[in-house]
Amino acid sequence: MPIVKVTDVDFRYKDIWALRDISFDVRRGEFLGVIGPNGSGKTTLIRVIDGILAPDKGGVSIGGKAIRGMRRRDVARLIAVVPQDSTMIFSFRALEIVLMGRSPHLGMLRFEGESDREIVRRAMEMTDTSSLADRSMDSLSGGERQRVLIARALAQEPEVVLLDEPTAFLDIKHQVEFFGLMKRLNRERGLTVIAVTHDINLAAAYCDRVMLLKEGRIHTLGVPGEVVTETNIREVYETDVLVDANPLNGLPRITVVAS
């Protein structure tokens, strides 16, 4: 049984359709990439899966449970989101941010217990953030902050992790580091990942399957070799690119054609 099931989802903001007829499944332990131009519905899709937006038609279920009508607390036990770099007006320490991941598992006036702390410790070890625990978030680099946010997502112990353009503000070294870490967690821990990204090469390099969105509809969904082709990219992005095989791993690689 698929862990994530999206069925016939339509969503519109006022009178603008953002998602049309979206249906797909994600297997447990799969790494799915979602690519598409600005305004193609990538982030809307993430918010619909997480239940923050309610679709006009269709629905989403995680592990057989429908998200619609679920309390936020219960959704947060199933789905974690790693956002783009987030700035805060009052800064928390890295440890406090990761502890927030335990929040959906705690009652109103309950404090984190020893088992919660153990989960947080492990999450910080896996993401190599233990040494940052007492540092204030705004004293960390962009790459370190994103690792802390991954640790928070892991501390949530979710069924699925959604990545919402998590590398948008990172340089190339930290982009590779970020996706490398997600891939390792995906392989070693069986973590199911849905990653929205602008970077087609990163998606092709790290994802088991890639979904290409165009104007709120699924244009193509398949393994990177099927999706990332010159024809598809031209049709969706209206830009000429060169696609060849990455000499290191044979995966598709795009090159921008400068006019």
Add this chain to the structure above:
Amino acid sequence: MEKSFITPSRIARVSALLVILLVIAGVVSILTGTAGIGAARVFRGIVTGWREGHLALDPSERTILFSIRLPRIIFAGIVGAALSTAGVVFQALLRNPLADPYILGVSGGSAVGAIIGILLGAGAVPFGIPALAFLGAVLTVALVFVIGSREGGLDSNTLLLAGVIVNAFFSAVIMFFISTSSSADLHTITFWLMGDMSLADGNKIVLMTLLLAVGSGVVYCYARPLNLIVAGEETAMQLGVDVKSTKIILFFAASLITAVAVAFAGMIGFVGLVIPHMMRMALGTDHRLLIPASFLFGASFMVLADTVARVVFSGMELPVGVITALCGAPYFVYLLRTRRM
């Protein structure tokens, strides 16, 4: 890493320390005053009273200590605790370091209520002026919410702007009343506007304590969700908080707490802005610790500020708002220049 976790025992330790500070502030305050009752004499009086079953103090001394100074100290403590707690909540909910308890128009609304009360002679009726001030505050917050709510949600920026506009409108109304009042009323109004602690009595204290306990209790129940809201509203939703209902409950609780303080003590500035920042710098942003710490430290600060207001000029009393701003502002500048916010 162990020491960094916020635990109930750490909160208890910090709170105990701040309770001791509050008791010290109270003792200093009760022994300070223009009547010149020496500390040694009071202690001797209490100790002999303990042995012999009655306080060995003059009736006039007893009146000054326990009927005048003590209620006023408790009153000041309640007001300080209320304003500081409300300040923490407003800064967190609006994610704005400039927010204070008055930012949504509570001050302007209650001032107009109080001034109308003063001009109508409501001071002659028990609770007349506070009741009108409270009513003004509640109506104003309701109005700001109506203006600030959009598509069923409360957008922080819209609320802030609504509060600014409503406060500006009420300032004009207050100016109008001031410019047309007699000089006797003017003195009362001015004192009210700057914050006045001289009207403490037992009934008021009981009523204020009850309302403050309810408001702060509700606020404390939402301390952890408040942490998540500070981290971002979308983040809070992703981490399982029902942001919409949490915000509404917290806005109303914090407005109630503010209205209690303003209705009885007038507009005392700066406490609700500065104390939350001081505590955040000292203890961090976790509201499970920040809320009780601000509550207790705000109480101590206000008790001491009111003591200074009582005695700094012999023979006349300053409005306590003058003291809070005069010592609060320079200290705040010092913090701004030396520490990261």
